[in-house]
Amino acid sequence: MTAQPEALTAGELSAEVLYDKCMFLARNLWWSWHPEVINLFRDLDPIRWRQLDHNPIALLKEFTPERLSSRAAEMVLFSRINGSVRRLKEYLNHKPNWGATNTGVLGAKPVAYFSAEFGMHESVPIYSGGLGVLSGDHVKSASGLGVPFVAIGLFYGQGYFRQHLDDDGFQREEYQHTKVEDTPLEPARGADGKPVTIQIDTRGGQLFAKVWVVHVGRVKLYLLDSNVEGNKPEDRELTSRLYGGDERTRIRQELLLGVGGVKALKALGVTPGVYHLNEGHSAFGAMEVIRERVHDDGLTFDDALREVAQQTVFTTHTPVPAGHDRFDCGLVEEHLGPLRDQLGISYEQLMGLGRVEPQNEHESFCMTVVGLKLSRSANAVSSLHGQVSCRMWAHLWPRRVEEEIPIGHITNGVHIPSWLAWQMQLLYDRHFPAKWTSSRGEPGVWQNIHHVDPGELWETHNALKNLLLAFVRRRLSRQCRRRGESEDAVEAARNVLDPNALTIGFARRFATYKRASLLLFDVDRLLETLNDRERPVQFIFAGKAHPKDEPGKQFIQRIANLRHDHRFENRIVFVEDYDINVCRHLVQGVDVWLNNPRRPLEASGTSGQKAVLNGGLNLSVLDGWWAEAYDGSNGFAIGNGKQHVSDEITDRRDAESLYSVLEERVIPTFYDRDVDGLPRKWIKMMMNSIGGLAWRFSAHRMVMDYTRASYVPAAGGLSCDMPSR
Numbered sequence: 001m002t003a004q005p006e007a008l009t010a011g012e013l014s015a016e017v018l019y020d021k022c023m024f025l026a027r028n029l030w031w032s033w034h035p036e037v038i039n040l041f042r043d044l045d046p047i048r049w050r051q052l053d054h055n056p057i058a059l060l061k062e063f064t065p066e067r068l069s070s071r072a073a074e075m076v077l078f079s080r081i082n083g084s085v086r087r088l089k090e091y092l093n094h095k096p097n098w099g100a101t102n103t104g105v106l107g108a109k110p111v112a113y114f115s116a117e118f119g120m121h122e123s124v125p126i127y128s129g130g131l132g133v134l135s136g137d138h139v140k141s142a143s144g145l146g147v148p149f150v151a152i153g154l155f156y157g158q159g160y161f162r163q164h165l166d167d168d169g170f171q172r173e174e175y176q177h178t179k180v181e182d183t184p185l186e187p188a189r190g191a192d193g194k195p196v197t198i199q200i201d202t203r204g205g206q207l208f209a210k211v212w213v214v215h216v217g218r219v220k221l222y223l224l225d226s227n228v229e230g231n232k233p234e235d236r237e238l239t240s241r242l243y244g245g246d247e248r249t250r251i252r253q254e255l256l257l258g259v260g261g262v263k264a265l266k267a268l269g270v271t272p273g274v275y276h277l278n279e280g281h282s283a284f285g286a287m288e289v290i291r292e293r294v295h296d297d298g299l300t301f302d303d304a305l306r307e308v309a310q311q312t313v314f315t316t317h318t319p320v321p322a323g324h325d326r327f328d329c330g331l332v333e334e335h336l337g338p339l340r341d342q343l344g345i346s347y348e349q350l351m352g353l354g355r356v357e358p359q360n361e362h363e364s365f366c367m368t369v370v371g372l373k374l375s376r377s378a379n380a381v382s383s384l385h386g387q388v389s390c391r392m393w394a395h396l397w398p399r400r401v402e403e404e405i406p407i408g409h410i411t412n413g414v415h416i417p418s419w420l421a422w423q424m425q426l427l428y429d430r431h432f433p434a435k436w437t438s439s440r441g442e443p444g445v446w447q448n449i450h451h452v453d454p455g456e457l458w459e460t461h462n463a464l465k466n467l468l469l470a471f472v473r474r475r476l477s478r479q480c481r482r483r484g485e486s487e488d489a490v491e492a493a494r495n496v497l498d499p500n501a502l503t504i505g506f507a508r509r510f511a512t513y514k515r516a517s518l519l520l521f522d523v524d525r526l527l528e529t530l531n532d533r534e535r536p537v538q539f540i541f542a543g544k545a546h547p548k549d550e551p552g553k554q555f556i557q558r559i560a561n562l563r564h565d566h567r568f569e570n571r572i573v574f575v576e577d578y579d580i581n582v583c584r585h586l587v588q589g590v591d592v593w594l595n596n597p598r599r600p601l602e603a604s605g606t607s608g609q610k611a612v613l614n615g616g617l618n619l620s621v622l623d624g625w626w627a628e629a630y631d632g633s634n635g636f637a638i639g640n641g642k643q644h645v646s647d648e649i650t651d652r653r654d655a656e657s658l659y660s661v662l663e664e665r666v667i668p669t670f671y672d673r674d675v676d677g678l679p680r681k682w683i684k685m686m687m688n689s690i691g692g693l694a695w696r697f698s699a700h701r702m703v704m705d706y707t708r709a710s711y712v713p714a715a716g717g718l719s720c721d722m723p724s725r
């Protein structure tokens with residue numbers, strides 16, 4: 001009788017320890033690129049896991065330690081939990097060789113990476129699209145390689161909007177408040193152990209922000225949040241939405257990101273060796289660093305500017321003119337005025353920093369120009385984008401010829417463990433050299449794909465494709481139910497799409513230059529192609545339009561409403577609320593990834609790189625990364641890499657090329673089967689794509705390039721040319 005309470009106490013204790021171990025895993029986003037930890041969380045409660053957007057903290061909070069402990073016993077999870085905890089601790093305590101040997105000059109002074117959004121996982125919704133996911137992947141690879149690195153962004157309490165379509169197929173936006181206590185965010189503390197807050201003076205009063213920290217592997221990501229006491233009510237809302245509000249909201253957000261970010265680092269005792277401004281949004285940060293030098297070290301403005309520029313690198317992300325932030329000079333003076341006073345510079349000098357022609361009063365203040373002027377080197381994000389950017393900004397260097405414009409390029413890449421399906425990873429594990437993941441940095445490793453049995457690769461791909469179809473059906477039936485449609489319609493949605501049909505994915509922001517509706521250019525011709533009984537083709541679309549982008553919303557509507565057009569027989573479906581989760585399912589399961597932007601407006605694009613890892617073939621306009629990746633044997637090209645001055649003519653030509661490539665190459669190759677039912681030529685192309693492209697377009701390669709060409713030289717190390725391919 002007396003033994004029982006004691007046993008109970010011991011049990012409770014270990015339940016608490018177990019619970020803490022799970023929380024320890026959940027509080028570092030490291031878990032999100034480790035399949036064994038993801039599966040661990042899923043096994044705790046598969047249904048809630050899905051309902052909670054794969055958020056392990058929210059999931060764990062639904063358990064008491066006792067219930068967690070008994071569930072873990074039932075599912076035999078103890079050793080898996082212990083093993084994962086051990087691996088995370090090892091990861092945190094061990095500095096990888098690459099960073100140790102290649103970043104010595106950085107010493108204790110990390111790279112400070114500023115970005116307006118970070119897309120790391122769907123459960124931390126502070127991103128909208130490509131730029132955010134790229135930043136998230138950059139951070140994860142910096143962690144993986146062991147580059148001394150901190151990241152700075154904003155915490156958007158309502159993130160970007162959630163999308164659903166109304167009965168007319170029109171996009172509706174819904175904003176949800178993120179519960180901070182359900183995220184891995186913690187208050188960032190200074191040396192005194194107190195939570196850090198920062199303040200910024202403007203002509204119209206002070207602006208305050210608190211600072212959160214999120215652990216992404218070995219890297220700390222700091223997020224500023226204006227929702228604090230002391231701020232005026234409208235300022236408390238300032239960081240609530242990503243890319244919401246007007247010009248005034250935007251400049252205040254960017255003031256927080258740049259100036260606030262630099263102040264936060266100072267308050268946290270972090271002294272960066274290099275400042276990386278990822279896109280113009282954070283360019284005010286460089287001005288705050290100049291202010292620090294003038295104030296703390298007594299430098300003149302000119303000397304401080306020169307020194308700070310030596311430490312600063314800038315990345316530009318868009319060849320679309322409207323994509324470059326511009327502000328009215330009055331707004332700039334209102335927000336940067338006090339900083340200008342401390343720098344001792346005139347109004348004209350300040351405005352000149354944001355103008356191509358400093359004296360031109362009619363020019364607005366452009367954040368890209370600030371970034372270019374205050375950095376030692378700048379880069380575009382693909383080779384073609386580099387050429388376009390040099391031309392676009394040549395007038396900033398009027399005495400130089402185009403070849404001498406100091407804008408290089410580092411092509412974007414994706415974080416392999418985040419985007420590679422674990423089923424595919426298991427296949428690679430079986431055929432690649434042991435421990436190949438630790439030598440992911442060696443391009444040669446991927447050539448082993450050619451030794452994989454074609455049938456095995458095809459089978460793995462088809463298993464992933466079936467998972468995608470199950471996901472899409474689940475989503476479509478949920479969409480029908482939400483719209484209050486009949487049980488028959490819900491049931492029909494559960495059965496759409498054919499697992500044997502060629503399946504093509506198209507998902508991205510519905511910005512007009514991405515031409516989501518190019519496929520519908522000639523509906524009759526498309527119908528003929530789709531409805532061949534012997535060789536069916538089906539499309540899965542997804543993507544959000546910016547809330548103010550009416551034409552983008554009309555594209556969505558047009559595509560979504562094809563479900564009412566019986567001629568299409570549900571061969572074109574639209575999945576609502578595109579996010580990292582939807583993207584992951586799509587890029588892991590499609591046969592073909594379609595991308596047809598209006599060249600040369602796609603700076604890089606990264607979603608097609610995610611498809612490569614999982615055996616998807618790209619069918620894309622020769623723009624962005626694909627212009628340098630395509631070699632004729634590793635996917636399909638739309639157009640011939642030329643564009644016409646008239647958009648109308650370009651669109652017609654590209655549409656015709658798209659149809660003929662589908663009809664003459666993609667469909668015949670996919671349906672050309674041997675006696676075993678295998679499409680041998682197709683599988684060969686999958687192997688060429690994986691073997692030749694996976695490493696070149698990975699975020700590890702990208703961060704290595706940044707380190708060698710940008711970070712090390714900016715920290716005073718040996719200069720190395722911007723890589724060109």
Ligand SMILES: *Cc1c(COP(=O)(O)O)cnc(C)c1O
Pocket residue numbers: 128129130131133507508509578579580583584604605606607608610
């Ligand atoms: C990868 C990704 C993107 C970027 O895709 P692009 O090819 O650049 O259009 C956008 N959104 C999400 C959710 C992603 O995961």
